[in-house]
Amino acid sequence: MRLRLAYPDALVEVARDEVLFFRRKLLRASLSEVLNYAAGKDAVLPRELKEVSFDIALALNLLNAKKHYKRLTSFSGVA
Numbered sequence: 001m002r003l004r005l006a007y008p009d010a011l012v013e014v015a016r017d018e019v020l021f022f023r024r025k026l027l028r029a030s031l032s033e034v035l036n037y038a039a040g041k042d043a044v045l046p047r048e049l050k051e052v053s054f055d056i057a058l059a060l061n062l063l064n065a066k067k068h069y070k071r072l073t074s075f076s077g078v079a
Contacts, residue, residue, distance in 0.1 A: 003059055005052065012052050019056065021049055035060075 003014040010023035019034050021027040029049050037043035037050055038057035045053070 001063075003056070003063065005055055005059060007052070010048070010052075012056065014056060014060070019049065021046075021052065023048060031056075 001014075001016070005012040010021065012022075013020045014031060017031045019029045019031055021029075027046050027048060029045055033043045033045060034049060034053045034056055037045055038053040043050075
C-alpha cells in the first residue's frame, strides 16, 4: 500500500511501514510510531511529523473503511 499526501509546502508518503516527509529535508519515521502519536500515545517524532500524524491516520482509516451501500430499486415517492 502506498499513500501520498500533498501540502502546499510539503509532501508525505506512506510506503509499507514507513512514513517519509519531504520539506526542504527528508524525515523518516515508522508508521506505527506516527499512528501511536495520532492515537494519543507517547512517540518520539519530529514536530513536522507530529503535525501530519492525524491526517495520516484519517487517510488510512478512510482507505481501509469498507462501506456497503444498498441499491435502491424502487422509489416510493418519499419527498
